[in-house]
Amino acid sequence: MPGAILAFNDTVGNTIPPDTSHAVSVSLPTWESNVGYEKGERWVTDRMKCGYPRFFIHPLIQDLASTIVALHGSTKSEKAMLFPTHKAAVRCVDFIVDKNQSADQSLIRIIDFGPIAGLPSVESKGKVLPRISAVIYPNELWPSAKVYWQHSGDGISSRRAEFCSKALAEHTMSRRSSPGHSPPRKVKGPRRYQRPMSTDDASVNMPTNGNLDDHDTNGVKQLDSVLFVEERFGRNLDVSFACACKLAVRRRIAGSLTNASEIPESLNHSATGHTGRSRDVPGFSVDDVYLFSTGMNAIFTSHRIMRLARGEMKSIMYGFPYVDTLKILENWGAGVLFFGMSSAAELDDLERRLGAGERYLALFCEFPGNPLLTTPDLKRIRRLADKYDFGVVVDETIGNFLNVHVLPYADVVVSSLTKIFSGDSNVMGGSLILNPRSRYYETLKDVMSVEFEDNLFEEDSVYLERNSRDFISRIQRVNYNAEMVADTLRAHPKIKQVNYPKHSSTRQHYEACKLPDGGYGGLLSCTFYNLDDAAAFYDHLDTQKGPSLGTNFTLSSPFVILAHFNELDWAAKYGCDASLIRFSIGLEHTGALKASFDSALASIGSRED
Structure with missing residues (x-):
């Protein structure tokens, strides 16, 4: 099928979904295009219209950053990183300074912008x-x-960049003076941005938390600063309900909002009070659910608040993780003890260390892991945590709370709402849940009362609420389709291994937390005996192909090539072979989806060929 592969290559760099301004995936439709992207080859990079937002800074954000440097930079050899608040920007500066202690720190500065x-x-x-x-x-x-x-996931979203770019062009946003920073200078740059500065007028109430006066709309407490201009996106939701969108999302995560009605009607119909079937922990309420602009920012925050609550201690990473989680534990705090196999032997080793007096901040794990889909023994981990006093942070993104119930075993549960909770691949978001039964609950709650900033941009929350209304019905179909794909792959002789919770050696740990009507999730991966077979299969597979997961459509990726290209030998030590292809299964008709996989498998023939 060389013609088909050439046609696939025509989509390199296009947004996934196509023609989506704020898409969170990008088309890398052939094995060669993924390798080319990792090598920085221009035939790929020059065609990139977007990318996964934390890895590839969206063009709208790049354009706004360039404009700010043109207006307020000292030299042409400067760049800008954009954040939703001053506190987030300070964290970035602290990190840059820490990693570049010989640099001239006076050249690193923060400029705040406001109305x-x-x-x-x-x-x-x-x-x-x-x-x-x-x-x-x-x-x-x-x-x-x-x-x-x-x-960190602390950066601004592309929708916030679009919004602020428009405000800057229309002269409704400009530089504000900040403590410890020089006053505004005469601006330079494009004439359309030149306007007398009046942003330091004390008549404007600008509290540090970014909120203005409260008022009620339809019985839901709202903030003036989070209401929308109707013409901007009134087609999605009535602009007066922007805050209600966030409340609806939090209630869905809490398990207390299960219908698909529009706002505000849906907020008047709860499942069973404050908690639903998947969050039946005594004392739990929607007040224990916090929203973030990205899932990684929720993980980053969980680590940060643990350190603030308990002091600096080494963390534990249990199971081969999504790449950035391990990097957070390595780059911030006292370091990390890494157990990459999700094995009982590793928990034996940990128990020996704990018994010998070693102490740890928290154990971080995914349920199940990405991309190997192994499942940690949460019951044993919880027992060790209770006995030896360390926190447990569980990322439930892959399992999701309609399939599994992990909160009783965790002190903190985090998730990426960008994934199947949204499904439409057009908005980023994350959540963090505190377990009210945790021994650290009161301390963590106190820390969050000081440290938490609601940085989920309001327009993003509108899309997130709308996308998640049919979350429950989508999960059932995704579970069914994924099991079918796993069975199809397992039957082919050229596939070395299929990674899926149902077929894993750690299945019993998944079953221990699986809800009675839950499934095994929509993510799976497989490895091949031969790298050439993996590439041929990927090239012939007729699905969307790019980074991210949890989309309403099936999305495939040579995950190890894309995530660990510069550390393939290291990844292989933990079972992440270079031939691994990861599949995030969607809502397609089951027969059509099977036909796509059968056709790609036929392209590599039988093992005896």
């Missing part, structure tokens, strides 16, 4: 107010700034 005081368009009710903070730094510090952006 211009006195303008009717700003003072009027019912609008989101534009605010961002820019970290300006010399070009040579780009690698450290990019590491912070990728691993």
Whole structure:
């Protein structure tokens, strides 16, 4: 099928889904295109219209950063990283300075932007107010700034960038003075951005938490600063319900909102009070659910609040993780003890260490893991944590709370809402849940009361709420389709191994937390005996192909090549072979999906050929 492969290559760099301005995946349709991307080959990189947002900074964000440097930079050899708040920007600066202690720290600075005081368009009710903070730094510090952006998930979303770019062009947002930073200078750059500065007028109430006066709309407490201009996206949801969107999302995560009605009607119908069947922990309520702009930011925050609550101690990473989780534990705090096999022997080793007096901050794990789909023994981990006093942070993204119930075994549960909770691959989001039965609950709650900032951009919350309304019905079909694909792959002689919770050696640990009507999730992966077979199969597979997972459509990726290209030998030690292809199964008709996989398998023939 060389013609078909050439046709696939025509889509390199296109958004997934196609023609989606804020897509969170990008088309890398052949094995060669994935390798080319990792090698930085221009036939791939020059065609990239987007990418996974923490790895590839969206063009709208790049354009706004360039404009800010043009207006406020000191030299042409500077860059800017953009964040939703000053506090997030400070964390970025601290990281850059820590990793570049010989650099001239005076060249790394923060510029805050906010609404211009006195303008009717700003003072009027019912609008989101534009605010961002820019970290300006010399070009040579780009690698450290990019590491912070990728691993922390603290950066702004593409929708916030679009919104603030428009405000800057329309002269409703400009630079604000910040403590410890020089006052605004005369601007330079494009004439359309030149306007007298009046942003430091004390008549504008600008509290540090970014919120304005409260009021009620349809019985839901709302904030003036999070209401929308109707013309902007009124087609998605009535603009007066932006805050209600966040409440609806939090209630869905809590398990207390199970219908698919529109806002505000859906908020008047709960499943069973404050908690639903999947969150039946005494004392748990929607107040224990926090939203974030990305799933990785929820993980980053969980580590940060554990350190603030318990002091600096080494963490534990149990199971081969999604790449950034391990990087967070390595780059922040006292370091990490890494157990990459999810084995009982590793828990034996940990127990010996604990018995010998070693102490740890928290154990981080995924349920199940990505991409090997192994499942940690949460019951044993919980027993060890209770006996030896360490926290347990569980990432439930892959299993998801409609399939598994992990909260009783965790102190903190995190998840990426970008994935199957949304499904549409057009918005980022994350969540963090505190377990009220945790011995650290009160301390963590106190830390969150000081440290938490609601940085989920309001327009993003509108899309997230809308996308997640049919979450329950989608999960059932995804579970069914994924089991079919796993069985299809397992039957082929050229496939070395299929990784799926149902067929894993750790299945009993998954079953221990599986809900009575839950399934095994929509993610699976397989490895091949031959790398050429893996490439041929991938090239002939007729699905969408790119990074991310949890999409309503099937999405395939040579995950190890894409995530661990520069450390293939290291990844292989933990069972992540270079031939591994990961599949996030979608809602397609089961027969059509099977036909796609059968056709790709036929392209590599039988093992005896």
